[in-house]
Amino acid sequence: MPKLPPLNALRAFEAAARHEGFIGAAEELHVTRGAVSRHVKLLEEHLGVPLFRRHAQGVSLTEAGRRLMPVLTESFARIAREADRIASDALDLHIICPPATSIRWLLPRLDGFRDRHPEIRVRLTTDFHCDTKFDGLEYDLGFSIENQPTRAPNIAVQGLFDVRMSPACSPAYLASHPLARPEDLAQADLLHETPRHGDWTDWLATFPVAGVDPAQGHDFANLDLATRAAVMGAGVVMADMVLCRDELEAGTLVLPFPEMVSGSPLGGICLLGMADKWELPKVRVFRDWVAEQAAG
Amino acid sequence: MPKLPPLNALRAFEAAARHEGFIGAAEELHVTRGAVSRHVKLLEEHLGVPLFRRHAQGVSLTEAGRRLMPVLTESFARIAREADRIASDALDLHIICPPATSIRWLLPRLDGFRDRHPEIRVRLTTDFHCDTKFDGLEYDLGFSIENQPTRAPNIAVQGLFDVRMSPACSPAYLASHPLARPEDLAQADLLHETPRHGDWTDWLATFPVAGVDPAQGHDFANLDLATRAAVMGAGVVMADMVLCRDELEAGTLVLPFPEMVSGSPLGGICLLGMADKWELPKVRVFRDWVAEQAAG
């Protein structure tokens, strides 16, 4: 098992070797030359070999020193580079967001945030398991669909907008599959997102409709895909009023039962963050911007 | 300019990451878990990112930790490996010796030393510039041809044998180039070693012979090559009685003027060493063995 020499002595030696003198190294390390001299001597004693030849003007490497130096220079540079990258990543704003919210709501607006705050580099991770994954370590903020506002005391929450759902389909689908009454949904193709798979169940809990099997229909990996399938006329999706606003305004999706929009029971979209980071400038600024977007 | 985090903290983190826990790391580093905890915390503060996720049983790496760990593991291993090699080389006995002495005297005897002291690994460097190169840093002992026994006070010297020189040639050369009297050397092909080029001059200073031009003849990179050229009948070499003993005993070289053997003025072969290492076991043992070989 190879043993590691004293690391600070290695660093002093490496600096001295690079500067070809102890004074240069001392300046770089913000210590006196005596300290560098001591470190080098310690390392030489540890290894049992002289690493420098001392002459009147500076020092020069011995064979042993010449072998050791490049290893140290490269290793230290590699460590410093990686540590720097990690530290600078920590300055970025890391956000995690579920797929549909990410692709249909956040991403289209994010350029606006970047324009307003070019100094903050936003790094968005789109993943379904936001709420369970969110522990404040990897991510500064997380989007989540919550109906219980209670969480661990160190997690702060900021509500954005309610989840308001209603069945939606393309005008073409509506023409070929008459949906005059809610009961007609029993014959319709229901479109689901698989990970939650509760959208239809939740809505039917609010608006009980006899004869509709909430398990029937097609499954999609996320709500965005299900919605796009609905636009293409594949069936009826349980559409979120906010996330599907573009399609509803453009008329590519229509609501057969516009009066039957479920409200808060299904929960609301909110932002999660660690309580101790909640007021960091980068977090604060993003929270304010998101709140503004959600209101507008 | 990337900045290097505290190195001891990096080492503690690396060990903790490898052991997936602070206790294992603490044992490896021979400290308490509190110390490891402190180091890791320090590093996390330095980088501004958590490196571990703490749970009840041990810890697991965060994204940042997962990026940092392999860099450290590899770098430290590389440093430890090289440092170990350098340290173990320091245990070897490093000797520097001029070419002719090396090839004609030391090397043939060295197996005998290895047999007697298999625990000492001898590393022989054959190089002309022994005496100037020898500073006790790269080499533990150096062979040198000295005529002035005074050196720096920190250099110890041990005489081995005198340099005793006399012209020598092959029997065939002698037959075709009669060398009845020293003056006949004026017509002979003199064989020189180039780096010193003083062998004939020195000998002629002891035995002045009218008409002989010490610059005339052929040059060889070292005395061994010149001697082998003489054996092949190329001319007359200034042969060392010790280094050419084999050829003289076998009769492949003969001395036209056996009574004209120069003595101590040309100096003697000796061993050089740093005074402070002079009595190290490995040095002592080698010195004794060389003295024995020189006497025998």
Add this chain to the structure above:
DNA sequence: ACCTTGGATCAGATTACCTGATCCATGATA
């Protein structure tokens, strides 16, 4: 012969580090 440069060295000050005790959260055990 003088001065400048650059490393070696030492006593004393300072800092970083380690210890060892205690606390706390979690998951296993009964």
Add this chain to the structure above:
DNA sequence: TATCATGGATCAGGTAATCTGATCCAAGGT
């Protein structure tokens, strides 16, 4: 469900490693 075991966090206090700053010394340059 209470208890225990495990493993990390934390803190005050002591110790050891490290740094400072003065001084010394050797080697080149002028």
